[in-house]
Amino acid sequence: MLWLMRVSSFFTAALLTVVLSPSLQSFPPAEAIRSSHFDGYLRFPGQIAVPDPRARHFAFRRAPLFRNAGDCIARSETNNSTGSSTVCHPSLVHIAITLDEEYLRGSIAAVNSIIQHSSCPENVFFHFLVSDTGLESLVRSVFAQLQFKVYYFDPNRVRGLISTSVRQALEQPLNYARNYLADLLEACVSRVIYLDSDLVVVDDVAKLWRYDLGGRTVGAPEYCHANFTKYFTKQFWSDPRLSGTFAGRNPCYFNTGVMVMDLDRWRRGGFTSRIEHWMEVQKAGGGLGRIYELGSLPPFLLVFAGRVAPIEHRWNQHGLGGDNVRGSCRDLHSGPVSLLHWSGSGKPWVRLGSGRPCPLDALWAPYDLYGPALQPR
Ligand SMILES: *[C@@H]1O[C@H](CO)[C@@H](O)[C@H](O)[C@H]1NC(C)=O
Ligand SMILES: *[C@@H]1O[C@H](CO)[C@@H](O)[C@H](O)[C@H]1NC(C)=O
Ligand SMILES: *[C@@H]1O[C@H](CO)[C@@H](O)[C@H](O)[C@H]1NC(C)=O
Numbered sequence: 001m002l003w004l005m006r007v008s009s010f011f012t013a014a015l016l017t018v019v020l021s022p023s024l025q026s027f028p029p030a031e032a033i034r035s036s037h038f039d040g041y042l043r044f045p046g047q048i049a050v051p052d053p054r055a056r057h058f059a060f061r062r063a064p065l066f067r068n069a070g071d072c073i074a075r076s077e078t079n080n081s082t083g084s085s086t087v088c089h090p091s092l093v094h095i096a097i098t099l100d101e102e103y104l105r106g107s108i109a110a111v112n113s114i115i116q117h118s119s120c121p122e123n124v125f126f127h128f129l130v131s132d133t134g135l136e137s138l139v140r141s142v143f144a145q146l147q148f149k150v151y152y153f154d155p156n157r158v159r160g161l162i163s164t165s166v167r168q169a170l171e172q173p174l175n176y177a178r179n180y181l182a183d184l185l186e187a188c189v190s191r192v193i194y195l196d197s198d199l200v201v202v203d204d205v206a207k208l209w210r211y212d213l214g215g216r217t218v219g220a221p222e223y224c225h226a227n228f229t230k231y232f233t234k235q236f237w238s239d240p241r242l243s244g245t246f247a248g249r250n251p252c253y254f255n256t257g258v259m260v261m262d263l264d265r266w267r268r269g270g271f272t273s274r275i276e277h278w279m280e281v282q283k284a285g286g287g288l289g290r291i292y293e294l295g296s297l298p299p300f301l302l303v304f305a306g307r308v309a310p311i312e313h314r315w316n317q318h319g320l321g322g323d324n325v326r327g328s329c330r331d332l333h334s335g336p337v338s339l340l341h342w343s344g345s346g347k348p349w350v351r352l353g354s355g356r357p358c359p360l361d362a363l364w365a366p367y368d369l370y371g372p373a374l375q376p377r
Contacts, residue, residue, distance in 0.1 A: 061369050063112050063143050072120035087125060087149060088188035093118075093209045095193045096127040096181050098174045099135045099150075103197035105349045106342075108142060109367040113200035115146070116367070120206060122147070127185055127192065129153045129177040142369060151184045153177040161279040163290065175296045178256065179275050182266040190264045196257030198321060198347055200367050203338035208315055211260055217269060218300075219260035219309035221316045224252040228305070231298055236291040242281070249306030256300045257343055258316040260309075275299045314338040320360055321346040329358030340364070 073091035095114065099107050107128075115121040126148035128139065136150045155173035157180065162173065177184075178194045185192060193208060195201075213219045228251055229237065237243050266272070278299040282291050292298035314336045321344030322330045330344070340363055342348050348364035351357045357365075 059370070060108060060138065060142050061371060062141070063115070063369055065145065066115050066118075066121040068122045069119045072123055086147065087186050091123050092125045092147075093120075093123055093193070093206055094125050094127060094185070094189050094191065095195060095205065096129060096178070096185070097195050098129045098153075098177055098197055099132075099139070100130065100172070100174050100197075101132060102172075103347075104135070104138075105368065105370045106199075106347065107197040108139075108369050109349075109364065110195060110197060110199055110201070111139075111143065111146070112369055113202065113367040114205050115143070117201055117203055118206065119204050124205065125149075127151060127181075127189075129174065129184070131155050131174050153180065153184065158279075161276060161283055162295070163279075163283050163285075178259070178296070179272055179299075181261060182263045182272060185263065190262070192261050192263055194256075194259045194261060196341065196343065198343060199257065199339055199341040200364055201339050202363075203314075207338070208260060208311070211309070211311055213260060213262055213309040216307060216309035217262050217265040217271060218304050218307075219311045220254040220256070220258060221313045222252040222254050222308060222310045224250075226253040228253055228301075231294065231301055232292050233290055235289040242291060245302060246306065251301065251305035253301065254305065254308055255316055255318050255341070255343065256297050257318065257341055258311075258339060260311065271303060274303050278302045312338075316341055318343040320344070320348075320358075322358065329360070332360065 097107055097110060111126060114124060118124055122145070124147070126146060128135070128148055128150045130136075130150055131153050133152075139146065139148060139150075153174060158173050158176040162176065181192055181194065191209070193205065211219050231253065232243075235242075276299075278291075282299075313333065315338050317332055317337050317339060318341040319330050320332075320340060321342040322328045323345055332340075340360070342361075342364065346358070348357065348361035349368065349370070351361050352365060352368075
């Protein structure tokens with residue numbers, strides 16, 4: 001852990017230097033991409049606060065090119081004359097991630113981190129879930145070679161099922177899109193890794209892809225020391241018709257921001273409607289009252305807690321977002337790290353933009369593709 005502390009304090013020092021002396025700002029030579037559609041959006045809150053006329057010229061830069069290592073089942077084997085069959089190629093690693101205006105900078109950094117650490121980046125296929133139009137051309141211009149498909153997720157699909165939660169950000173319909181992957185993605189996609197937008201992968205994602213789920217539908221790191229009781233209300237625990245759902249299980253908390261999902265099993269088991277059922281119970285409330293306070297997580301816990309295939313904790317070092325209200329910064333849990341996750345209310349791009357980053361935010365910054373445009377057009 002000592003090396004990491006050294007590295008992160010070095011990064012912090014370097015970062016402060018950059019923040020304090022704009023003349024030292026240097027970004028790798030890369031073509032800046034501006035999308036007229038997103039001009040309004042590209043002014044991030046933190047950057048508006050900086051009275052720098054150049055802030056108007058911030059944009060996404062083109063990601064570095066990437067290539068498969070020699071021993072990959074090369075992308076050239078895929079048959080590009082058959083168009084849509086590409087997504088069915090058996091050597092692909094499928095990743096689903098949401099793209100929305102608020103988290104776009106995070107999603108782009110996540111994709112960048114995945115292809116940079118993958119030994120077979122050309123074999124990774126991204127499934128982007130959107131509720132806004134116009135993001136497809138932006139992704140294409142940032143990642144020229146990326147294999148991906150964009151899926152429109154209709155917010156009305158869940159709007160009637162969402163109840164208010166303790167954090168407004170948790171009520172965004174796109175947060176619930178992970179429940180619909182089995183319906184949205186092509187039937188030939190039998191496994192997918194779902195990833196949140198506030199994380200970076202610092203290891204070869206193919207290792208996560210190859211996890212044996214041992215017949216389970218969902219794989220995720222489990223946290224059995226977390227107090228599971230607090231994810232549900234007193235009303236829930238006091239009604240055996242509800243809390244009885246956990247009978248015979250040893251339910252543990254898991255984070256739904258990193259999940260390996262067996263979509264064939266999911267489809268056969270009808271898990272989408274099982275999760276919707278609990279959202280209806282919550283929404284109906286009735287005499288019982290709310291059964292949980294958070295957003296899309298508790299229904300997943302209700303259906304899968306105690307039934308997930310445990311994945312090593314290195315694949316979700318979560319909580320790095322901390323609590324922005326109190327300005328607290330989190331440290332890493334001990335052990336090796338393959339994925340860093342800024343879950344919690346603080347986001348690294350916001351803190352970096354406001355010049356008040358947490359030390360570990362420096363580990364996110366190298367994957368950020370948003371910065372000053374070299375040549376304003
Ligand atoms: C894929 O298509 C491009 C352009 O049509 C062509 O140049 C390339 O040779 C094709 N690759 C394969 C493997 O067929
Ligand atoms: C590509 O598809 C065409 C048309 O379906 C087929 O004739 C050809 O054999 C395929 N090539 C490969 C490498 O799969
Ligand atoms: C777990 O959380 C519940 C509800 O917040 C609380 O009543 C209980 O004392 C906690 N248990 C432990 C062991 O901390």
